[in-house]
Amino acid sequence: MTVPKERIRKLNSKPINEQGKYILYWMQAYRRFDANHSFAYALQLAKSYNKHLLVYEGLRSDYEWSSPRIHQFILEGMIENRKRAEELGINYWAFVETRAQNGKGILRNIAKDAYAIVTDDFPCFIIPEQSKSLADKCDVMLLAVDGNSVIPLSLFERPASAARIMRTWIQKKFPDFLLSFAKPKWNKSDIQGTNGKYAAPFSELKLETNQISSLLMQIQLKETTSPVKGVIGGRSVALRLLKDFLDKKITKYADERSNPKPPVETPVSFLSPYLHFGHIGAEEIVRAVMESVSPKGLDWEQLSFGKAGDRETFYTKDPAANHYLDELITWRDIGYLFFFKNPSFRKDLKDLPDWVKENLKKHKKDHREFLYDRSTWEAAKTHDPLWNAAQTELALTGRMHNYMRMLWGKKVIEWSATYEEAFDTLEYLNNKYAYDGRNPNSYTGILWCFGLFDRPWFPERNVFGNIRYMSSQSTMKKFKMQSYLDYVKSLEGDPESLFS
Numbered sequence: 194m195t196v197p198k199e200r201i202r203k204l205n206s207k208p209i210n211e212q213g214k215y216i217l218y219w220m221q222a223y224r225r226f227d228a229n230h231s232f233a234y235a236l237q238l239a240k241s242y243n244k245h246l247l248v249y250e251g252l253r254s255d256y257e258w259s260s261p262r263i264h265q266f267i268l269e270g271m272i273e274n275r276k277r278a279e280e281l282g283i284n285y286w287a288f289v290e291t292r293a294q295n296g297k298g299i300l301r302n303i304a305k306d307a308y309a310i311v312t313d314d315f316p317c318f319i320i321p322e323q324s325k326s327l328a329d330k331c332d333v334m335l336l337a338v339d340g341n342s343v344i345p346l347s348l349f350e351r352p353a354s355a356a357r358i359m360r361t362w363i364q365k366k367f368p369d370f371l372l373s374f375a376k377p378k379w380n381k382s383d384i385q386g387t388n389g390k391y392a393a394p395f396s397e398l399k400l401e402t403n404q405i406s407s408l409l410m411q412i413q414l415k416e417t418t419s420p421v422k423g424v425i426g427g428r429s430v431a432l433r434l435l436k437d438f439l440d441k442k443i444t445k446y447a448d449e450r451s452n453p454k455p456p457v458e459t460p461v462s463f464l465s466p467y468l469h470f471g472h473i474g475a476e477e478i479v480r481a482v483m484e485s486v487s488p489k490g491l492d493w494e495q496l497s498f499g500k501a502g503d504r505e506t507f508y509t510k511d512p513a514a515n516h517y518l519d520e521l522i523t524w525r526d527i528g529y530l531f532f533f534k535n536p537s538f539r540k541d542l543k544d545l546p547d548w549v550k551e552n553l554k555k556h557k558k559d560h561r562e563f564l565y566d567r568s569t570w571e572a573a574k575t576h577d578p579l580w581n582a583a584q585t586e587l588a589l590t591g592r593m594h595n596y597m598r599m600l601w602g603k604k605v606i607e608w609s610a611t612y613e614e615a616f617d618t619l620e621y622l623n624n625k626y627a628y629d630g631r632n633p634n635s636y637t638g639i640l641w642c643f644g645l646f647d648r649p650w651f652p653e654r655n656v657f658g659n660i661r662y663m664s665s666q667s668t669m670k671k672f673k674m675q676s677y678l679d680y681v682k683s684l685e686g687d688p689e690s691l692f693s
């Protein structure tokens with residue numbers, strides 16, 4: 194099976210290195226071997242050019258918001274990757290930057306012996322810059338493979354302004370890409386012939402789970418945010434969560450997803466951190482969901498679909514599965530596309546639609562009933578018990594219930610001195626504490642609170658104008674919040690495991 198050409202783009206115009214010994218796959222975002230288009234493409238090149246394949250997975254320490262929480266999650270995934278590489282016979286080098294071992298220049302050094310380099314085309318955070326830097330500095334062709342979702346992002350001409358537009362675009366193309374999903378599982382025989390042995394020019398990471406905490410002490414990280422007990426990174430946990438979701442929760446997804454409850458009572462998949470770090474891919478989730486609601490089995494070559502654009506009926510005959518797939522595909526992809534088409538986007542509000550910008554301009558001087566600074570937000574010490582609970586959940590568990598996330602964002606906008614300050618606060622809290630932070634959906638989630646992908650709402654309100662307003666009072670009226678509040682209170686104790 195070959196990787197669709199729409200997923201591949203050159204990041205430089207350098208030639209292949211005829212003297213190169215191997216195809217180098219620089220694993221940055223899709224941190225797995227199975228069901229990974231980038232790995233598949235690197236292997237395809239190695240076989241076509243009769244070269245070895247070398248996989249490099251690195252973890253630097255100096256990026257914004259780096260912390261024991263984030264590092265531990267990634268390291269747990271790296272331990273599994275090493276084991277999988279050994280099983281399959283893949284040349285895999287894992288590198289972790291510590292105080293004793295600086296990462297500067299390592300990749301460029303490895304790149305010297307590469308025939309060509311393949312990496313992941315993840316459109317956000319430090320990855321585009323890292324890729325560009327290598328593309329400029331190395332002397333060899335660097336190709337990026339977009340394995341972000343089911344439809345290659347290059348196929349969309351521009352960012353979508355609303356989910357209904359994105360949904361139709363995606364669903365029209367969906368049947369064409371069903372049969373080109375990345376190979377779900379490799380065998381040893383698939384790798385054979387590509388596995389030459391090379392000595393790494395650094396001390397390779399050969400780690401066991403019980404050594405992670407001592408390794409973390411040797412790393413200078415930006416933040417001290419602690420790992421959360423019971424939250425474990427890596428592919429096997431991702432696959433277990435997926436199975437658990439399909440066996441026990443998906444039927445309740447559409448009706449109960451938005452009701453703020455403790456995680457054990459919330460029928461969601463908890464997969465966003467695993468998607469973010471690439472321990473699992475969207476395609477394999479789509480496949481598993483579609484199979485799970487088709488007890489008689491699926492003939493993938495003969496599938497029929499509903500009308501493109503119809504959220505309720507398109508993917509399967511099961512409304513709950515369709516609801517889940519719509520979040521996973523439409524809502525997730527709209528964020529990835531936003532970044533893919535706005536490579537320079539980071540943190541200003543200029544990419545918001547004109548109607549939103551007009552509202553912000555008109556209401557920027559409105560009186561704010563409450564004003565909080567960053568330390569008050571971070572300490573969850575506002576006057577609002579619901580907001581404080583949401584922030585406490587985030588800080589202590591690395592996640593926040595989806596409905597609470599929307600309310601949380603809206604209130605920061607309402608009670609900050611300026612819209613820019615609100616954006617900075619939300620970016621900081623989300624990216625520092627959330628396992629799934631630093632993702633395109635971190636930013637489009639925050640910007641959704643400012644009106645992105647939404648429509649004007651009436652009546653016009655203080656601070657928000659026509660941007661959708663949410664309040665803790667109406668949340669309290671809409672849902673029975675006590676179990677959520679009790680759960681957050683209980684977090685101050687020492688819960689065994691939060692999500693199972």
Ligand SMILES: Cc1cc2nc3c(=O)[nH]c(=O)nc-3n(C[C@H](O)[C@H](O)[C@H](O)COP(=O)(O)OP(=O)(O)OC[C@H]3O[C@@H](n4cnc5c(N)ncnc54)[C@H](O)[C@@H]3O)c2cc1C
Binds near residue numbers: 641
């Ligand atoms: C202010 C704010 C900040 C957010 N920050 C992030 C973030 O940092 N990282 C992140 O991945 N998502 C973010 N989201 C979107 C959403 O809250 C999470 O994706 C979802 O709650 C993750 O939980 P889950 O994996 O159990 O989702 P499930 O409900 O099980 O959904 C499965 C997958 O679909 C995707 N998805 C579901 N809901 C959304 C949504 N509303 N928008 C985009 N994708 C969605 C996610 O990839 C998710 O893992 C944010 C939303 C808001 C309002």
